[in-house]
Amino acid sequence: MSESASFARRIDALAEIVAFTAAAFERQGIAAALRTEVDFVIEELFTNIVKYGRGEAPVTIEIAAIPEGVEVTLTEPDADRFDVTRAPPVDITLPAIQRQPGGLGLHLIARLVDSVQYAYSEEERCGRVVFRRTRADPSPDATAASEDERC
Amino acid sequence: MLTMEGGGETPVMLSGRLDATQAASAQSYLDRLQGVVTLDCSDLQYLSSAGLGVFLKTHKRLLAGGGRLRLTAVNRHLQDIFSYSGFDQILEIEPAR
Numbered sequence: 001m002s003e004s005a006s007f008a009r010r011i012d013a014l015a016e017i018v019a020f021t022a023a024a025f026e027r028q029g030i031a032a033a034l035r036t037e038v039d040f041v042i043e044e045l046f047t048n049i050v051k052y053g054r055g056e057a058p059v060t061i062e063i064a065a066i067p068e069g070v071e072v073t074l075t076e077p078d079a080d081r082f083d084v085t086r087a088p089p090v091d092i093t094l095p096a097i098q099r100q101p102g103g104l105g106l107h108l109i110a111r112l113v114d115s116v117q118y119a120y121s122e123e124e125r126c127g128r129v130v131f132r133r134t135r136a137d138p139s140p141d142a143t144a145a146s147e148d149e150r151c
Numbered sequence: 152m153l154t155m156e157g158g159g160e161t162p163v164m165l166s167g168r169l170d171a172t173q174a175a176s177a178q179s180y181l182d183r184l185q186g187v188v189t190l191d192c193s194d195l196q197y198l199s200s201a202g203l204g205v206f207l208k209t210h211k212r213l214l215a216g217g218g219r220l221r222l223t224a225v226n227r228h229l230q231d232i233f234s235y236s237g238f239d240q241i242l243e244i245e246p247a248r
Contacts, residue, residue: 014172043170044200047171047201092237093237096211096241097211097214099207099211100207101200101204104200107235108200108232
């Protein structure tokens with residue numbers, strides 16, 4: 001079972017996304033303990049699209065229960081290629097005065113999920129991110145992958 | 152939704168979700184404060200990187216004036232975010248009991 005919905009590329013769509021995620025978790029019997037981290041990862045991916053994406057078509061989010069967890073897919077039409085699994089590293093050891101907030105969201109995604117994959121279709125100009133969260137304490141380094149395929 | 156109360160001589164009570172939709176208003180609220188500012192996070196349910204950016208900008212401004220930002224009653228989710236981002240090394244953080 002899975003369910004999906006599409007959201008306008010506006011930051012204030014986050015409230016609708018959180019409500020959709022909560023309802024999907026409940027309907028599919030996905031562990032509520034996973035919600036906070038899933039909300040976090042969806043927000044980081046969605047706001048990244050809103051800030052940097054040049055397209056206008058709505059972003060689709062699909063949520064599917066998997067054994068002991070959840071798989072989430074974000075599909076961005078009218079997309080330029082931007083592989084979120086290959087974002088520049090962030091030096092989290094710098095002192096406060098040298099720290100910048102930029103890039104932290106994508107850095108944190110890798111720490112909060114079990115796996116994350118990026119796919120891009122040149123033909124359709126469509127980007128897709130799929131991530132899985134299946135347990136309360138993910139490993140320190142999620143597996144990341146990217147590939148070319150159809151959306 | 153995020154609500155913020157207090158400041159000055161009392162801790163700032165944060166309640167709700169500090170996400171990208173609330174970051175600007177949270178920043179405006181914290182921009183008015185000086186010195187050592189304590190954020191009581193006992194009712195802060197959620198924090199995204201937008202919220203981390205608010206905390207970092209505020210802490211850097213306060214440091215420049217001889218103050219700092221400190222957080223109390225930090226729940227497990229927030230602790231993980233602070234740890235994974237290295238913010239636990241630059242902010243004074245007191246876990247929830």
